[in-house]
Each structure stands twice: as structure tokens, then as C-alpha cells.
Amino acid sequence: MRKFSTWGTFPVLCLDDFEPLLSHASQFTGEFYDNLRSLVDARLVMLLIASGETLTISSRKYGLKSNFFPGLETIDLNRGFSEEEAELLIQRKGLTLNTELIALEWGQQQPGLLQLAGQCLWDMGQQGGSINRAKRSFNRQAKRLHLNPKLNLYKTIDLALLNVGTYVLAWFHLKAQPPQTQRLVGLVLAAIGIGASISFMMLLVTLFR
Structure with a gap:
């Protein structure tokens, strides 16, 4: 990991759906997480972790004890994005101005819905579909992922x-x-x-x- 700093590169490790990793406590013990935290504290790597609940709660559920879990900065995505944050996310999707506005309307400033809206509208642009078809796809996937807009x-x-x-x-x-x-x-x-x-x-x- 230290070689990255000599190369002028700062690695960012993104881990999605983190809970299954915690469930394998016999393989990934508290010592594993202690070592991971030492890399973070030494500024050798940055971690971006997505989980359904705070890691402190998850670690207690699986009986893990480590210095890794306390003090991690947590961002609650259930609160929704501000208008500015939502616009920044949608602008990275490669959409037209018109479809950006539609994505913002469908997404309702909710991270999951915004990402899904942007993807459905981008797919529409690539495949030559219609707005109505993209909307049906958006509603179907939102329902499947329990992201129903309220x-x-x-x-x-x-x-x-x-x-x-x-x-x-x-x-x-x-x-x-x-x-x-x-x-x-x-x-x-x-x-x-x-x-x-x-x-x-x-x-x-x-x-x-």
C-alpha cells in the first residue's frame, strides 16, 4: 500500500453491501478489521462502504470486536440529497438537459431513485426508446428494489x-x-x-x- 504514495496515487476502496463480509467472522476476524483501520488511520487508503445499517450495529450483531468500527464517518442516504447534490449526481449520467430535468422529477432527491432514473433515461437514449417506456422500466425496477417513490x-x-x-x-x-x-x-x-x-x-x- 505504501507504494501508492510513492507513485503519487491515493487508493480508494469501495465496498458495496458490506454486511455479508461481516457474517464471515471466522475468516475475517477482529484482527483483520484492526489492520484495515490502521491503513485508514495512516492515510494509506480511503474506504467507502455501503451498508443497510451502521457498521457499529452490524459488528455487534456478528460479535466482532475491533477498533475499526467506532468513529467512522456515516452519511445517512435515507435523508435524501439537497437539490444541488441531486443535480450534481444527475449531471454525471451523460443525459441531455431535458432528460436531466425528468430524472430529477422521478428521483425526488432520493439517491437510489435518482441513480435508477438516470440509468433508465440513459438506456433510453442509447436504445432509441421513449419516455413512457423508460418510465415503465423505472417504476418496475423501483418496485422490485423497494424504492417506491412516496x-x-x-x-x-x-x-x-x-x-x-x-x-x-x-x-x-x-x-x-x-x-x-x-x-x-x-x-x-x-x-x-x-x-x-x-x-x-x-x-x-x-x-x-
């Missing part, structure tokens, strides 16, 4: 409730106003009513698509 549903419910709540409160307030004011505000309420109807239509489509 964020749009929550936003749609919030929007529907906000429009209905605004409409009801404004209606009670309007009844106490003079006739001329009632006619003016009535137009605004009509627009809000249309918005509420559209929101509920979106909610039904989201629930039953």
Missing part, C-alpha cells in the same frame, strides 16, 4: 389539504364582507377551488397509478 404523494396531499383549507377559511370570511367585496373575492375563491380540485385529481392519480 415523496410526491406526501407533497400532493399537503397541496390538496392546503388548497381545501384555504378555500374553507376564505369562504367563511367572505360571507361577512359587503356584496362588492364578495364578487371580487369570489373570483379568487373560484381559482382556489379549481386548484383544490386539481390537487385531489393528482392525489387520486398518485394513489392508483
